[in-house]
Amino acid sequence: SQSKGTVVLAYSGGLDTSCILVWLKEQGYEVIAYLANVGQEEDFEAAQKKAHALGAKKVFIEDLRKEFVEEFIWPGVQANAIYEDRYLLGTSLARPCIARGQVKIAKQEGAQFVSHGATGKGNDQIRFELTCYALYPDVKIISPWRLPEFFNRFLGRNDLMEYAKYCRQSRNIAVSRRWTRKGAKRA
Template structure:
C-alpha cells in the first residue's frame, strides 16, 4: 500500500545469462500476474566478454575457493535492468533478493551507480511483507495456494542460482553446515565416483589473458561444450562457509565446471609468461577484485582502476595450455607460448648457458646478511636471560 504508484504500470525483466529456464512460460506467468510489458534479454555474450573474462583474467577467487559465479552476474543483470528502466521512464526498480544476503547489495549498488535517482523496492525488507512471509516455507505455501508455479519445493527447498558460469545452492537443510549435501542436489556435475574412467584431454588457447575463440559468435556454444566436458568428470564442486558482506557467515555449495578449468589453465599460462614481480602485484589486485565483485562494487572507481591494471598485466599472457580432466580434478599437462619467459637453455641442468654459477655465491651471502643479524640479535637476547 505504501508503494501504490508502482502498480500503474508494472514491467517485468528477465535476464538470460545461460540458465536453464523456460522463458516462454515465464513470459506467460508475468502476463497472467499483470505485467504490462515483458523484457526477456539475452545477455550471454556480454556476460562472458565483459564480466566472466575480466574475473578470470584476475584469477578472482573469493576466500580461496569461490569463483564468484553468482556475484559476477549481478552487475550484468542490474545494468540491463537500469537501461530498461531509463528507456521506459521508470522511477522504481525491484528485485526479490532477501534482506540478509549479498545480492540485495550487488543489485542496488549497481542501480544507484548507473541511475542515481532511481528508487529501489525490495519486498523482503518491507515490514508488511516479512511479517507475513517469515521465510521461504511461507512463500512456497502461498504459491501453492494461489497456483503460482515455482521451482522450489518442500522436498528440495534450497535456493538455487544458475548461469553460464555456475550454479549455487543455499538454504533448507544446507543451513546446518554439518549436513552433507544430498546426492541428487548437483545439476551441473557428475559425482566424481561415477565419472568416466578415462580422462578427456583439452587444449585451451589464450590471447591477452582471454580464452581465444575463432569467432566471437561461437563463444556461448563453445563454453557449453567446455562446461559439459568438465561437468561429466565432476570438476568444479565446492562446499564452503563464507563471510557475507553484510556481516554473517553462510554455507554455500557451488558447481563451476568450465570456470574451474579456465582458472587452472589461465593460472598456468600467466605464470609462464608474466614477470615474477609483476605477478606478485597482480595477485594482490586479484584478491582485491574478488572482494569488490563479491561485495557489489563492480561499478566503483576503485574497481574500474583495479580492472584497468589487471587488463594491462595481461598484454603478454598468450599461448596454449594442454590439460586433462579426470575424476573431479584438472591436471596441467604442458604449455607453449611465443611470449614465454621460460629459457630452456638458461635453466637446463645439462647446459651452462649465459649464466655463471659462481655468481650465486655472492647472491646467497648478501641474502644471508639479515639472517645472520637476526641470529646475532636472538643470541644476545638469550644471554641476557
C-alpha cells in the first residue's frame, strides 16, 4: 500500500513510544525514530535495536547534552525556573531541546510529520508541538494520545502492554525492562 509519508518520532524505547512506532506503521507511515541524549540513563544501543526490530526505517541518536546544559539548563537556573518553589524543570526544559533536534532530522530527511508519545496529563505535548511549529511551520504533528482512533484502542497501560506483547511475539523481540512498568520487576 501507498505510504502516507514519513514521520520522525521522538522515541525513548519505552512502552508508549514503542507502541506508537508500530501503530504509526499500521497507519501507513514510514517511521524514523529519533533518540535524544539529554543526560538520562538510557541504553541507546538497545533502544536503537528495538526501533529497527519494530520497523523503523532509520534511527537517529543525537547527543544533545552540551547544548541542553548550555542553552536550556543554565538559562533556566539563571531565571530561577522552579515550579512551586521545589521542582526543578529539567524534564520540561528537555522537551524543546529534543523537539529542536527532531525538527532538524525531519527537515534533513524530508519528513512531513513529527510525532511524540506525550500524554495529555502534563504540558509536554505543548512543549513539543510549539517548538516544532516555531521551527518548522509546515510540519504536521501526529499526537496519538489526542487521536480518538488511538486512545479508544489503548484505554490504559494494560492495553499497551497487551499490544506490546503482540508486537514482541510477531517480531520475535526479547523482553527488556523497557517493556515493563517503571520500577516493576521482570518475571
